[in-house]
Amino acid sequence: MTAQRVISGAVALCLSLSSTSAQEQTPPPDAADAVEMIELMLGRSPSRHETPLAAMQGLGALYARLLAGARAQTPGDLGLWILLGDVALRSADAGLTQSFTADLLPLYRQDPDAVLGVLSEAPWLAGSACHYLSAHFGSEDRPDENRAPFLEAERARIRDALPGPAAETCLTALSEPR
């Protein structure tokens, strides 16, 4: 419990340090969700769930809440969802990465500027996000032939939106079949 308070305090401190106008307009994440994500990043089982099965299902529920918020353009949820995707990829959470692979590209098509806006503010997320965009093509029997037209259609937009290295990381990921 003490550790959870420490993490909650760290979350609050990090959130209070944000200074750009965009960040000032974005509401802070739900504290319990933020604690769960930090625990995941640290390789711990989320403390708010009592059993391993509940932890797995709770993570699925967190994914679903953030994705629903992102689709509804709830401020802040898209960034948290993309951050969760990065954690999932780094921790090889196969169930979650398969879901991100299926769900990120449709969201990008719905509002590419919103997704690129998140990556512009946190360029280190470009690698994982663009991995998911790329992996969409050819996985779960989706055709790989749509990769090249997508890449050509989005190349200029990605270069305009992202810092140079992040843009190249993204374009390289998009050009490489899974």
Add this chain to the structure above:
Amino acid sequence: MSYTINVVRKNGSGTLTFKSGSVNISETCWWDEEVVIDAGTYTGYATRMANKTDGTDGGNREAIWLGLNVPYNGDGSTANGFFIHKGTNAGWSDGCIVMPGAKVYQMWSEITPKETGNISVIITDETVKRGRPQDWDCTRYMHSSWGTMPLFE
């Protein structure tokens, strides 16, 4: 009631077997060869994947979850999101074991109760044994340098 699922892996594909009551499954399965669950025995749970809505019965995708901290790639890494679920090739896997959806559903339906760690999932790698290893060829250098090796009788 407890259940056992056996997965025997070979090169690129394997065979999943499951027997319970009248259900007797022996089916080809696949996995992502870049994320390979370590051979071993894991506690499985018949459940559904929270964010996949393409289940055979119209609900979320039916699956067997392998629990927390499952080791993979033989390097000490562990992960929490490995399942056995439907799929027609390795392109359906980021490390999960996949096999045709009808067979997953048949197996999943047989397992009761759901959401309980009542399954032993045994993953093994098939090893090929062809007798004793060949002896070291102490004459190889002589062969290559001198051509034909003389016979010693």
